[in-house]
Amino acid sequence: MPSLGILFINALSSSDSLVVPVQAQKFSLDGVSALITSYEQIKATINPAVTLTAVIATMVEHTNMARAVIDALKQQFGEIFLSTTIRHSVEATNSTYEQKSLVYGSSKLGKDYVSVTDELLVKIGG
Numbered sequence: 001m002p003s004l005g006i007l008f009i010n011a012l013s014s015s016d017s018l019v020v021p022v023q024a025q026k027f028s029l030d031g032v033s034a035l036i037t038s039y040e041q042i043k044a045t046i047n048p049a050v051t052l053t054a055v056i057a058t059m060v061e062h063t064n065m066a067r068a069v070i071d072a073l074k075q076q077f078g079e080i081f082l083s084t085t086i087r088h089s090v091e092a093t094n095s096t097y098e099q100k101s102l103v104y105g106s107s108k109l110g111k112d113y114v115s116v117t118d119e120l121l122v123k124i125g126g
Contacts (some may be wrong), residue, residue, distance in 0.1 A: 004034060004035060004038045009038070009049075012038075012046075012047060012050055013046045014047070015047070015050050016049050016050060016051065016087075017050065017051055017053040017124070019053050019054045019055075019120065021053060021056045022057055022069075023058050023059040024058070024066035024069045024085070024088075025069060026069065029069045029072055029073070030092065032073075053123065054120055055073055055077045055081045056086065056116055057069070057070050057085040058081075059086065060086060061088045070079050080123075082119050083114070083119065084115045084116045085112070085116075088110065089109040091108070091109040095107070095109075
């Protein structure tokens with residue numbers, strides 16, 4: 001569950017980079033504003049070295065709402081919004097139940113995670 005409490009503050013206080021996963025849903029989009037406000041306060045007062053590195057759309061479905069959320073994220077975050085997204089899939093739940101990794105084998109969702117990781121590594125120069 002997302003939280004902007006003391007654990008978030010402590011994590012950002014000792015980090016140099018922030019990657020924000022956002023579910024492609026209206027309420028998640030609303031929550032990003034609060035997170036960005038907290039990030040900016042921490043950057044201004046506690047840790048000026050921390051940077052917002054990337055925003056990633058997760059649990060993406062083929063709906064008008066998901067497309068609207070993605071468009072809003074692109075507009076708000078520009079270049080730091082990753083073009084690769086993570087689709088919504090029951091595979092995530094199944095992999096936990098089966099205790100199997102998604103990134104090995106033929107999992108479409110696993111391929112999404114690999115693609116996001118590749119894009120993020122290019123972005124940070126890794």
